Amino acid sequence: MRIAFYAPLKSPDHPVPSGDRQMARMLIEALRLCGHEVEISSQLRAYSREASDAAYLDLSKQAEAEIARLRRKWASGGPPDAWFCYHPYYKSPDLIGPALAGGFSIPYVTAESSYSSRRNEGARKLAQEAIAAGARQAAVNICFTARDRKGLEEAIPEGRYAMLPPFIDAARFEGTPRKMQGAARLIAVAMMRPGDKMDSYRMLAAALQLVVDIPWTLTVVGDGPARAEVQQAFAALPAERLAWVGENAPEAVADLLFASDLYVWPGCGEAYGLSYLEAQAAGLPVVAQATAGVPEVVRNEETGLLTAASDIAHFAEAIRRLLGNAAMRAEFGSRARRFVLEERSLTAAAQRLETIFGAFVRRAG
Template identity: 70%
Template structure:
């Protein structure tokens, strides 16, 4: 089937890497693997950092022009057989798909749509209304976490839902070679920006000061506008304990993670966190908080340890436990790798997407 794919937050072709762009690209790969032809319908980005009725009106005008373009294109060349929207939410609603799907009588599908009543303030409500209307119209809303499904279902109980677990392409992790060293190597991969990422960096730095008596070395992969502030946060730790790798190409991540022993990232506000799955695929156990969507990708006491949200001492104690028990680290790391390869791989996601589209849209191979 020919599917028009749209990601209103960030197009798969956007030049700036992020987890959102990565997941959009992997969804396209999974859909292709499931036997469908994918066309990126539009690069229109409807992201708004701040609530503003004027900004929303401007986006709607831009969307109207894009609808006119796509309508003319489809009338000439024929419409797709479905519209697939990835990650519509209050800061980036889909202003194209619902209109065009209704006009051309094709199924509308969402993936990782999210809705929260606490965002129904000011101009955000305008975008939230678009998200809710899209969810009600959708042939199916594909949810990656139970948290997202519960929030969306509360707003649109009559809509149709299916679950798809977060996944990654495991092929780059199959043939990894580790370099053995004496000290325990800790890893964290994250952009350096304000908000939840900065909160996680602060929590990690505070926790590591509580385990400085043990031998370890932390490698941080990532960069961003808050780089100077992040570096400042870690000045209380010995400089020789820290390695700053900066931004690296996505294809380099598996090789970098291959030398890790323990992945330590609090995950404040994480939707789920693809970096956790990548660390697990590399055979690393994870220490994170039991918050937001993190439990969807890390299994407590199986592939890592999850601690109460905001509890720095508990987070540090979990790091200490795994730093002090190499056998447990190896056991958790083996389970983590098996978990991702068997349950969270691209082929597994493709099979699940095939089932969902067959059931809700009637799209077989």
């Protein structure tokens, strides 16, 4: 099939790295592994940080221009066989695909669409209505987490839904995990920006102060506008225990994970967190919170330890527990690696996508 791919939050070609960009790129690769021809249909970023009628009107006008452009293009060269929209939600709805899919009678597909009824107010209401209409129209709404599926099903029970668990390209993790020698090597990989990421950094710093009596070092991989604030949060910890390596290429991140022993990241507000899957692919057990979508990618007491939200003391105790139990750490790490390589790889995702397309998309086309 020829698939028109669109990510209203952030194009796969966007210069700034993020989990959204990474997942968009991997979805494209998974679709291509299925044998589909995929083209990024639009670079329009339909994102509004603040709610306002004026911002929504401006985005609508830009979307109308894109619709007109693509209509002209498809009128001469033929339409694609399906429109695939990744991650439409109240801050970045798909204002292009539904009109084109309806006008050209092709299947409309969403992946990681989300809907929360508490956003149905003020200037966000129009965006919410667009999300709901798209979910109703979709041949299938592909959900990455049970949390997102529940939200959609409760609001749009007549929609069609299928599950595709979060996944990564595990090809970079085909090496051999290393065993811990000397001080434990902790690692965290995350952008440095205000909001949930900053909350996680603060919680991690506070938890590490509670385990400063045992030997460990922490490698922090990431950069961003809140770098100074992040480093300040760790100021009470011994500087020699911290390594700030900044943003790294994916291959270098894989090497850093392989050289570590334990992945520590609270995950405040994480939709799911692809870095957890990458860490586990490198054979690292994880310490995180049992919050938001994190339990979708880390199996508590099997591949890591998940603690209650905002409980710094128990988060610290989970770190202490794993660092003090070599057998548990090794078993969790082995299970984690097997979990990702066998169940959450690009190949596994492509197979699941092909099943979904066979059940919903080709039948609708």
